[in-house]
Amino acid sequence: MATTVVNDGARSIRAIALFEAAKGLLALAAATALAIVGPASLRASVGNAMAALHVMDADGARPSLLDRITTETVDVAILVIVLYGLMRLVEAWGLWHHRVWASWLGCLGAAAYIPFELYALWRHPDWLTWGVLLLNLLIVAILARDIARRRR
Known part of the structure; x- marks a missing residue:
């Protein structure tokens, strides 16, 4: 498992x-x-x-x-x-x-876009804006989980 x-x-x-x-x-x-x-x-x-x-x-x-x-x-x-x-x-x-540094780089890089995507969602709430936001949140979650897994 x-x-x-x-x-x-x-x-x-x-x-x-x-x-x-x-x-x-x-x-x-x-x-x-x-x-x-x-x-x-x-x-x-x-x-x-x-x-x-x-x-x-x-x-x-x-x-x-x-x-x-x-x-x-x-x-x-x-x-x-x-x-x-x-x-x-x-x-x-x-x-x-x-490489753990790449997970950090990717996680921080993707997270940096989230405030702008939330603003875009507030201004233009359509399926594409939702999709981009959800994709970035998924990337942040996967990479953050990888970082946390390596710390244990």
Whole structure:
């Protein structure tokens, strides 16, 4: 019976590791796409989207926003996205190899999103918002249980 619980726990941890790896790879793909597109194309695409959606056209917010899409700001965005992706991949590796630091990193990382998800749920109570909140709560519970199990 105890073996089943450990195996189920290990499977859950591995599932979280795969989820984190997917997020890391997706972030690296997004950073690569942003680097390929570059600031000029990004500025044109954002401008076209804002014009099509009639977003803040009258008060001059569109030119102000578009002026902030520069080589420097895009480079900073790429750096932040790459760091996020690498952090997720390191966490995934640690979870896959049953490292306690990875359980801590994952638990704290997932828990950090919960206040924002509660706010989103308060503002937009739909099934997707509920699903994201419940998924993060499940991840926190699984990783916290893993940490507690290791302390015993």
